Amino acid sequence: MRTQLDSWRRLKDLAEPAKHWSLQKLFSQDAERAARFSLELPDMYLDYSKNLIDEEVMGSLFDLAEEVGLVDKTRAMFSGEMINTTENRAVLHTALRDSSGSAVQVNGENVQTKIAAELAKMQNFVELVRDGEWRGSTRKKIRDVVSLGVGGSNLGPKMVSQALKPYADSELRVHYVSNVDGNSLAETLRPLNPQTVLFVVSSKTFTTTETMTNARTALNWLESALFDKKAVEKHVVAVTSDFAKAREFGVLEENIFEMWDWVGGRFSLWSAIGLPIALELGFDNFEKLLRGAENMDKHFLSAPINENAPVLLALLSLWNTTFLNFRAQAILPYDQGLHLFSAYMQQAEMESNGKSVNIHGEPIDYQTVPLIWGQTGIDGQHAFYQYLHQGMNVVPADFIGSVSSEITIEHHQDILLANLIAQSQALMNGVDANSLRRTALSAGCNLQEMEQIIPHKVHQGNRPSNTILLPRLDPNTLGALIALYEHKIFAQGVLLDICSFDQWGVELGKKQANEVQQALTKPGRDEGEFDSSTRGLIAYCHKHRSLTV
Numbered sequence: 001m002r003t004q005l006d007s008w009r010r011l012k013d014l015a016e017p018a019k020h021w022s023l024q025k026l027f028s029q030d031a032e033r034a035a036r037f038s039l040e041l042p043d044m045y046l047d048y049s050k051n052l053i054d055e056e057v058m059g060s061l062f063d064l065a066e067e068v069g070l071v072d073k074t075r076a077m078f079s080g081e082m083i084n085t086t087e088n089r090a091v092l093h094t095a096l097r098d099s100s101g102s103a104v105q106v107n108g109e110n111v112q113t114k115i116a117a118e119l120a121k122m123q124n125f126v127e128l129v130r131d132g133e134w135r136g137s138t139r140k141k142i143r144d145v146v147s148l149g150v151g152g153s154n155l156g157p158k159m160v161s162q163a164l165k166p167y168a169d170s171e172l173r174v175h176y177v178s179n180v181d182g183n184s185l186a187e188t189l190r191p192l193n194p195q196t197v198l199f200v201v202s203s204k205t206f207t208t209t210e211t212m213t214n215a216r217t218a219l220n221w222l223e224s225a226l227f228d229k230k231a232v233e234k235h236v237v238a239v240t241s242d243f244a245k246a247r248e249f250g251v252l253e254e255n256i257f258e259m260w261d262w263v264g265g266r267f268s269l270w271s272a273i274g275l276p277i278a279l280e281l282g283f284d285n286f287e288k289l290l291r292g293a294e295n296m297d298k299h300f301l302s303a304p305i306n307e308n309a310p311v312l313l314a315l316l317s318l319w320n321t322t323f324l325n326f327r328a329q330a331i332l333p334y335d336q337g338l339h340l341f342s343a344y345m346q347q348a349e350m351e352s353n354g355k356s357v358n359i360h361g362e363p364i365d366y367q368t369v370p371l372i373w374g375q376t377g378i379d380g381q382h383a384f385y386q387y388l389h390q391g392m393n394v395v396p397a398d399f400i401g402s403v404s405s406e407i408t409i410e411h412h413q414d415i416l417l418a419n420l421i422a423q424s425q426a427l428m429n430g431v432d433a434n435s436l437r438r439t440a441l442s443a444g445c446n447l448q449e450m451e452q453i454i455p456h457k458v459h460q461g462n463r464p465s466n467t468i469l470l471p472r473l474d475p476n477t478l479g480a481l482i483a484l485y486e487h488k489i490f491a492q493g494v495l496l497d498i499c500s501f502d503q504w505g506v507e508l509g510k511k512q513a514n515e516v517q518q519a520l521t522k523p524g525r526d527e528g529e530f531d532s533s534t535r536g537l538i539a540y541c542h543k544h545r546s547l548t549v
């Protein structure tokens with residue numbers, strides 16, 4: 001049990017006084033604080049000095065990392081050991097971006113050979129489509145790609161596509177549909193010409209209801225518009241680990257791209273699941289994304305734990321959540337390109353570590369991961385930052401920005417960066433009643449009148465944050481940023497003693513939805529097994545459907 005470890009106990013003792021520390025004071029007592037608690041990598045700067053930490057806390061966190069064997073467990077992941085113990089699988093998204101040529105064995109097979117072959121197949125396909133050599137069934141060039149997938153088979157590629165828009169080829173537009181809400185697919189398809197559309201159906205299992213429903217509707221749309229029962233052959237490709245199901249759907253064997261069971265959905269954008277990215281940005285940019293991630297992999301594997309960016313982020317998350325009891329964390333990108341990054345991180349971290357039993361199946365009696373949420377910082381400032389500054393709960397934040405922009409309109413970028421830096425400063429320093437009084441006096445205000453308003457203007461400050469700056473947002477730095485958080489999540493799982501790579505909590509909802517769906521589509525079916533609330537909701541749907549049909 002983690003709670004029995006020496007370092008864990010020490011951290012528990014350290015947490016009590018730390019809750020009452022003043023970040024402002026910590027800075028004024030130590031001119032070197034920012035240098036002490038920051039890290040500069042070739043393509044990234046991490047400032048974690050605005051956390052309620054000191055050398056002793058960090059030392060105890062590093063001891064914990066050692067006590068739980070983080071370094072050995074990291075090596076086990078990279079070398080293909082079955083660390084996803086509840087599904088008996090290896091976890092090898094890192095192998096997908098390993099260009100070293102060294103073998104990685106899974107069940108006696110070198111997966112690097114398969115990865116290289118699949119990358120070559122992707123590259124060939126991407127070039128055919130982008131060069132206009134791949135033609136639709138009426139011999140027209142492909143102009144639009146529609147990616148159908150959900151969860152890990154959608155979020156990663158979509159987030160990257162959005163982040164790297166300046167690198168996109170305007171000749172080929174890529175659209176993403178994840179929701180089974182028919183409006184989403186219909187709205188996407190409405191302006192498109194079926195003769196020039198290519199669908200990429202991305203589903204590891206090729207059974208996910210949302211994706212398969214969208215895929216069947218898309219196929220009907222194609223077949224009826226093109227009067228061609230074989231439209232699937234030139235207009236649909238699949239990414240899956242179940243070739244048989246994809247073939248059954250009608251996709252030709254040579255148009256199926258492989259994904260392996262040792263790649264988790266939420267870590268899969270580096271595999272053929274990234275095909276829409278490569279189609280939109282070109283294969284060379286996809287490769288740069290892989291190289292950026294590979295650089296972070298090397299850093300994670302080789303840097304000592306006190307200079308290891310993913311480990312530091314994981315330790316700080318543990319400190320803030322498990323020991324200081326802050327139960328949420330905001331992800332606040334200031335680069336508009338990263339506007340889906342918070343949603344992406346939500347799945348990555350919460351699906352991985354949002355658990356309450358340890359790796360041995362025993363109940364956990366400490367806080368695991370925080371609730372992850374957020375959106376672009378600038379929009380957030382005009383929405384929920386009020387809560388961050390003066391709300392009852394402290395929400396540690398990760399501020400993420402890039403120093404220069406692909407589209408350089410200098411003063412825009414300065415305003416953006418100034419806001420990013422100022423917000424973390426304001427959250428840390430706050431403003432107390434006395435300084436409000438001083439400001440009021442020097443402005444010649446009536447102090448008595450001011451007293452009433454002062455409590456409303458007090459900001460307690462002391463709200464922790466990390467700041468991550470990239471020199472610019474490009475395929476390389478984005479690859480590194482995503483890998484940084486992937487490894488943070490892995491390290492967090494090890495520290496918390498959690499199996500980070502299953503998602504049983506998602507499966508229950510899927511099963512339940514199937515049962516309710518049957519009751520919705522077949523009225524009169526015995527609904528006796530449902531509770532009265534579920535029966536009432538189903539009855540309301542039936543009533544209103546019959547009124548509107």
Ligand SMILES: O=P(O)(O)OC[C@H]1O[C@](O)(CO)[C@@H](O)[C@@H]1O
Pocket residue numbers: 150151152153202203204205206207208211264265266503506
């Ligand atoms: O790729 P599939 O099999 O369609 O699954 C989609 C997603 O569903 C989940 O199981 C749950 O959201 C994810 O882990 C996965 O990425």
